[in-house]
Amino acid sequence: MPESPALYPPIECYDHGFLKVTDLHTLYYEQSGNPQGKPVIYLHGGPGGGVSAHDRRYFDPAVYRTILLDQRGAGKSTPTASLEDNTTWSLVTDIEMLRKHLGIDKWVVFGGSWGSTLSLVYAQEHPDRVKALILRGIFMLRKSELNWFYEFGGASNIFPDAWDEYIKPIPEEERGDMVAAYHKRLTGDDEDERVRCAKAWSTWECSTSKLFVDPVEVAKATEDVWALAFARIECHYFFNKGFFKTDAHILENVNKIRHIPATIVQGRYDVVCPATSAWELHKAWPEAQFEFTHDCGHSAKEHGTTARLVQAADEYKSL
Numbered sequence: 001m002p003e004s005p006a007l008y009p010p011i012e013c014y015d016h017g018f019l020k021v022t023d024l025h026t027l028y029y030e031q032s033g034n035p036q037g038k039p040v041i042y043l044h045g046g047p048g049g050g051v052s053a054h055d056r057r058y059f060d061p062a063v064y065r066t067i068l069l070d071q072r073g074a075g076k077s078t079p080t081a082s083l084e085d086n087t088t089w090s091l092v093t094d095i096e097m098l099r100k101h102l103g104i105d106k107w108v109v110f111g112g113s114w115g116s117t118l119s120l121v122y123a124q125e126h127p128d129r130v131k132a133l134i135l136r137g138i139f140m141l142r143k144s145e146l147n148w149f150y151e152f153g154g155a156s157n158i159f160p161d162a163w164d165e166y167i168k169p170i171p172e173e174e175r176g177d178m179v180a181a182y183h184k185r186l187t188g189d190d191e192d193e194r195v196r197c198a199k200a201w202s203t204w205e206c207s208t209s210k211l212f213v214d215p216v217e218v219a220k221a222t223e224d225v226w227a228l229a230f231a232r233i234e235c236h237y238f239f240n241k242g243f244f245k246t247d248a249h250i251l252e253n254v255n256k257i258r259h260i261p262a263t264i265v266q267g268r269y270d271v272v273c274p275a276t277s278a279w280e281l282h283k284a285w286p287e288a289q290f291e292f293t294h295d296c297g298h299s300a301k302e303h304g305t306t307a308r309l310v311q312a313a314d315e316y317k318s319l
């Protein structure tokens with residue numbers, strides 16, 4: 001798939017570093033664009049997906065001081081794929097540590113899929129630190145959302161071919177709870193089984209993230225190191241229900257952020273995080289700008305969604 005014409009040109013980061021946030025975890029971050037610019041933090045998906053140079057390109061480098069962060073265990077953060085002391089709440093604390101480390105008072109927060117989950121939770125915990133929210137492919141980590149994509153009877157009806165590959169590593173008798181079955185193997189002692197299951201789990205997500213299956217995305221799922229981090233960390237968070245006390249935690253706390261300027265962008269044909277979650281968030285938060293991108297699935301890289309995300313970032317330059 002050719003890249004979107006809406007993206008800003010490729011750029012290098014002008015700074016990068018490693019922030020030790022606990023005795024165990026050290027996080028990779030980088031800065032690009034204008035060092036004196038308006039800060040924006042990009043929160044990647046998964047969790048466990050990690051950041052890439054592509055992620056710098058949603059933001060005008062003349063205006064934004066763009067910060068990318070590899071969350072615990074993801075990307076270049078270490079220990080790679082570590083699940084120890086890796087929770088939604090520890091990531092919120094990490095984001096605040098990074099903000100203070102970089103001497104930032106307030107910033108625009110940008111996130112898609114799990115990145116939208118983390119962006120929403122961070123904003124609800126620290127509303128005074130968020131200038132605006134740009135959210136894509138809304139994921140609130142409710143049981144219904146997990147069931148739709150990772151258990152029988154939901155997305156499996158749209159991608160039955162890819163689904164058959166996803167269930168292959170799991171014996172029939174354990175297929176009643178796929179997240180638990182994968183969690184047992186992704187955290188087990190058998191390294192070969194961990195890698196095999198990580199690739200199957202990641203291939204299922206990468207095969208369904210776009211309206212038109214993208215072989216480049218699917219190929220990413222066969223990279224052992226990336227697949228292990230992505231699958232282990234995702235499954236760890238889902239098995240633990242996002243570490244939320246209640247299933248609808250994010251919706252229950254929307255009132256804490258309804259005053260914050262925000263744009264919600266949702267692919268109409270998003271099979272990974274179907275439109276119903278974005279629509280429920282929109283109804284609970286009518287002040288936020290909301291748009292379906294009519295020819296898109298889950299990915300931020302589909303042209304309609306990319307263009308709307310860049311437009312949102314351009315709109316918030318004036319804040």
Ligand SMILES: CNCC(=O)c1nnc(C(C)(C)C)o1
Nearest residue numbers: 045046049113114205206209
């Ligand atoms: C709910 N998990 C999906 C997610 O957050 C995500 N982030 N990146 C991806 C792909 C690599 C599949 C595009 O999915």
